[in-house]
Amino acid sequence: xxxxxxxxxxxxxxxxxxxxxxxxxxxxxxxxxxxxxxxxxxxxxxxxxxxxxxxxxxxxxxxxxxxxxxxxxxxxxxxxxxxxxxxxxxxxxxxxxxxxxxxxxxxxxxxxxxxxxxxxxxxxxxxxxxxxxxxxxxxxxxxxxxxxxxxxxxxxxxxxxxxxxxxxxxxxxxxxxxxxxxxxxxxxxxxxxxxxxxxxxxxxxxxxxxxxxxxxxxxxxxxxxxxxxxxxxxxxxxxxxxxxxxxxxxxxxxxxxxxxxxxxxxxxxxxxxxxxxxxxxxxxxxxxxxxxxxxxxxxxxxxxxxxxxxxxxxxxxxxxxxxxxxxxxxxxxxxxxxxxxxxxxxxxxxxxxxxxxxxxxxxxxxxxxxxxxxxxxxxxxxxxxxx
Amino acid sequence: xxxxxxxxxxxxxxxxxxxxxxxxxxxxxxxxxxxxxxxxxxxxxxxxxxxxxxxxxxxxxxxxxxxxxxxxxxxxxxxxxxxxxxxxxxxxxxxxxxxxxxxxxxxxxxxxxxxxxxxxxxxxxxxxxxxxxxxxxxxxxxxxxxxxxxxxxxxxxxxxxxxxxxxxxxxxxxxxxxxxx
Numbered sequence: 001x002x003x004x005x006x007x008x009x010x011x012x013x014x015x016x017x018x019x020x021x022x023x024x025x026x027x028x029x030x031x032x033x034x035x036x037x038x039x040x041x042x043x044x045x046x047x048x049x050x051x052x053x054x055x056x057x058x059x060x061x062x063x064x065x066x067x068x069x070x071x072x073x074x075x076x077x078x079x080x081x082x083x084x085x086x087x088x089x090x091x092x093x094x095x096x097x098x099x100x101x102x103x104x105x106x107x108x109x110x111x112x113x114x115x116x117x118x119x120x121x122x123x124x125x126x127x128x129x130x131x132x133x134x135x136x137x138x139x140x141x142x143x144x145x146x147x148x149x150x151x152x153x154x155x156x157x158x159x160x161x162x163x164x165x166x167x168x169x170x171x172x173x174x175x176x177x178x179x180x181x182x183x184x185x186x187x188x189x190x191x192x193x194x195x196x197x198x199x200x201x202x203x204x205x206x207x208x209x210x211x212x213x214x215x216x217x218x219x220x221x222x223x224x225x226x227x228x229x230x231x232x233x234x235x236x237x238x239x240x241x242x243x244x245x246x247x248x249x250x251x252x253x254x255x256x257x258x259x260x261x262x263x264x265x266x267x268x269x270x271x272x273x274x275x276x277x278x279x280x281x282x283x284x285x286x287x288x289x290x291x292x293x294x295x296x297x298x299x300x301x302x303x304x305x306x307x308x309x310x311x312x313x314x315x316x317x318x319x320x321x322x323x324x325x326x327x328x329x330x331x332x333x334x335x336x337x338x339x340x341x342x343x344x345x346x347x348x349x350x351x352x353x354x355x356x357x358x359x360x361x362x363x364x365x366x367x368x369x370x371x372x373x374x375x376x377x378x379x380x381x382x383x384x385x386x387x
Numbered sequence: 388x389x390x391x392x393x394x395x396x397x398x399x400x401x402x403x404x405x406x407x408x409x410x411x412x413x414x415x416x417x418x419x420x421x422x423x424x425x426x427x428x429x430x431x432x433x434x435x436x437x438x439x440x441x442x443x444x445x446x447x448x449x450x451x452x453x454x455x456x457x458x459x460x461x462x463x464x465x466x467x468x469x470x471x472x473x474x475x476x477x478x479x480x481x482x483x484x485x486x487x488x489x490x491x492x493x494x495x496x497x498x499x500x501x502x503x504x505x506x507x508x509x510x511x512x513x514x515x516x517x518x519x520x521x522x523x524x525x526x527x528x529x530x531x532x533x534x535x536x537x538x539x540x541x542x543x544x545x546x547x548x549x550x551x552x553x554x555x556x557x558x559x560x561x562x563x564x565x566x567x568x
Contacts, residue, residue, distance in 0.1 A: 004413040137446070169448050173422040174406050176413055176444075272446035359449045 002178050007138040007170040008033030010177045011103055014142040016047045017185035018149050021072035024052040024063035028082040029115045030167035031105040035077055057082035061089035068098035069206050071197030079167055080107035080121045093160045094129030096207045099152030100160050101145060105167040108354040116355020117167040119320040123328050129222045131161040131229055132297040134267040140248050141165045142177050146189050150236050153192050157229045166269040188243050226298040233295055251300040253292045254307055260289030262371060263308060266317045267293045270358055277363040288367060301336035311344045315370050319352045326377055351380035388441040389531055392451040394470045395460035398430045400518035405436035407522050411536040412440040420445040433468055440531060454478060456529060458521050471495050481525050483517055500528055502560060511556040523557030527564030534561040
């Protein structure tokens with residue numbers, strides 16, 4: 001049903017139809033509305049779920065870990081400092097192969113305190129064994145949660161999924177969302193059937209001491225599961241399209257790519273602004289396109305190479321950077337191209353950090369700069385007078 | 388696409404006004420988007436909210452830099468911040484004031500209109516909360532969205548007598564401004 005709702009509500013409704021047994025979260029801006037809406041759905045009797053209040057994000061992550069270990073479908077949401085506080089538990093969740101879903105309302109990391117959007121929080125955990133998806137708009141993020149559970153709960157994958165949506169820009173934006181009905185959700189997402197679970201009648205221990213003779217193989221298995229997740233993500237996207245008629249690409253998605261010579265590469269909500277910028281540049285005769293990255297982990301290197309190998313120039317626009325190195329996304333794209341004979345020129349650029357608005361004007365200016373010469377570790381809209 | 392920027396102070400309901408406009412446009416069969424300027428929320432601090440209405444799905448997320456329509460909830464903001472920045476020449480600036488538009492001596496080629504929205508809200512709603520009144524006024528002055536859709540959105544958002552009174556204020560403001568269109 002088409003409804004005009006807030007992004008956070010789109011998430012809550014998308015999660016609710018997945019029938020999570022346990023929801024646990026600690027409020028933090030700009031994630032708060034998501035769990036407020038979920039707690040209302042539970043309190044109103046619409047969602048039959050245990051909503052467990054906790055003292056911190058560490059507690060929330062631990063609760064959903066326990067719930068998933070006991071065979072339940074579990075959900076949490078957080079952002080920024082809250083995600084960092086979950087950090088230790090996030091590694092335990094993936095190490096124990098628990099396929100729960102956490103939504104991250106992406107926000108900058110302190111200090112200085114900044115409640116606004118960028119991707120610095122999520123990118124910290126790119127090595128943590130989580131499948132990482134990024135949504136462009138509120139329809140996509142609504143639809144992404146049911147896909148996330150289906151992907152993570154696939155038995156050979158059994159890994160947690162982090163659904164990323166831009167804090168404020170999406171969480172607080174109202175726009176039309178075609179919401180998934182409970183019946184359609186039940187048809188699409190089977191009940192969670194875990195490989196192993198905690199059971200008092202058949203006691204077992206999860207996540208115990210992994211001595212040197214075992215630990216390395218656990219990492220190998222997670223790596224294998226990650227690689228196997230890629231075709232599963234594609235398959236689930238295809239099944240979703242067949243059932244619901246909506247398609248966002250599978251692990252990547254191209255916009256006006258066919259004859260593009262210069263291509264933006266980006267993740268999240270900025271892709272919408274980039275698309276409008278591209279239309280305006282195209283009207284002026286510029287051959288420009290966008291490659292949207294929907295999935296950062298597992299990294300879709302082969303798909304990216306295939307999409308970019310014949311292009312002249314690539315502008316990787318990132319909302320995070322690895323301080324002292326470069327952008328995580330651009331570094332990995334460059335690494336993916338290492339063994340290929342033809343590579344485009346790649347510019348690494350950073351924009352929107354700490355919620356700085358990224359305008360179409362700035363995006364078009366960036367395009368023209370890159371068209372002139374490669375930009376290396378460029379901060380878009382940097383105020384020279386402040387540095 | 389029509390782009391609207393609302394300037395108000397924390398507590399005046401600028402964000403709700405943008406959401407009501409976008410919601411009403413949605414119910415009118417259009418595509419729309421509303422979002423706040425995401426400042427730290429404090430009573431009395433200058434705030435902005437944004438709304439876009441289009442015949443196609445709205446994709447852009449940038450703030451509204453070149454509005455077609457401006458709503459200024461508190462005219463004292465005009466001297467404090469550059470409210471008129473980027474306003475299109477063929478656009479419209481709507482101010483809550485009992486003064487005549489010319490008295491503000493605004494440096495713009497856009498049409499400037501005033502409406503005593505706070506007074507209307509006080510009279511009909513019984514409180515000086517004029518965001519719904521201004522939404523009705525904007526729709527009256529521009530024809531952007533039908534008054535019925537706005538009233539429906541207002542009553543969905545505020546069920547019961549509060550919504551009814553707000554809907555009356557919307558109608559009154561709409562009728563007042565419609566004459567000057």
